[in-house]
Amino acid sequence: MSHSKTKTWIHAVFSTKNRQPLIRKTVRRAIHQLIRQQLIDQSCYLDSLNSVDDHVHLLFLLNPQRLVAEVVKHVKGSSSHEINRQNLIPEQFVWQTGYGAFSGSESQVERVRQYIAHQEEHHQKLTFAEEYHQFLNFHGLSGEENGEVGNR
Template sequence: MSWTSLWVHMVFCTKYRKPYLNSQIRQRVFLHIKENAAKKNIWLDVVNGYSDHAHCLFVLGRDQTLADVARLIKGESSFWINQNKLTSEKFVWQDDYWAVSVSERHIARVRQYILNQEAHHTKKTFKEEIDRFTKKYGWQPNS
């Protein structure tokens, strides 16, 4: 029997980083993402975010690809948001996402970071956060 333990921290943004995810709908959307992930056999440990982005911590299954998980989470959630008319205009996630592997010893710290997004963004903007990730991981973001 094959076994894997590949933890991934993935971040994705709303199209043009529009702040669609206000406090009234944010928790509904993230709860839906978690429930839908379970139905799709994606072991999503935690999902949270702020007005223009979402963070997910999940375990990549042995027969899953990162691209497939991102597509299933983002595609279905944007469809659900639009179907339930949670935003006044059409909701779309950006095509891009950022993802890094997480070592077993850092899971609790990453989980806490994701759960504290609202408090975190009272001190640091998303742009500052992206700039930090860009520097730390050597990424070249498109926008």
């Protein structure tokens, strides 16, 4: 092969610090736009983005010149900086330290899109903590073994 080709879909999820309900409907669109801009800055294509009061889900194509960790760090750091700079919410805004990032195949993209699109309905039945533990179990990860603790 004379050229390298990659297509890595990432479903990322991260929450507000201590899972505080800071992503209110009144500021959700603005926060989403800040996150979208940070992914553009990292040359990553954002396919889907949605949130509820205490966490966000993203589906994006990873830029092959970037690491997942550096993209997520940039998105979280720059978006929280802008949320605070623009005074979008009265409290100091901080994302929780950790995050989940799960790769998915092309055949699962539509399923992930739908999952992200229906967050409000989904979280009428399940808390973020329950959802996140389901992700860890589904992907063969155990929370405590991988440094996941309650409200870090």
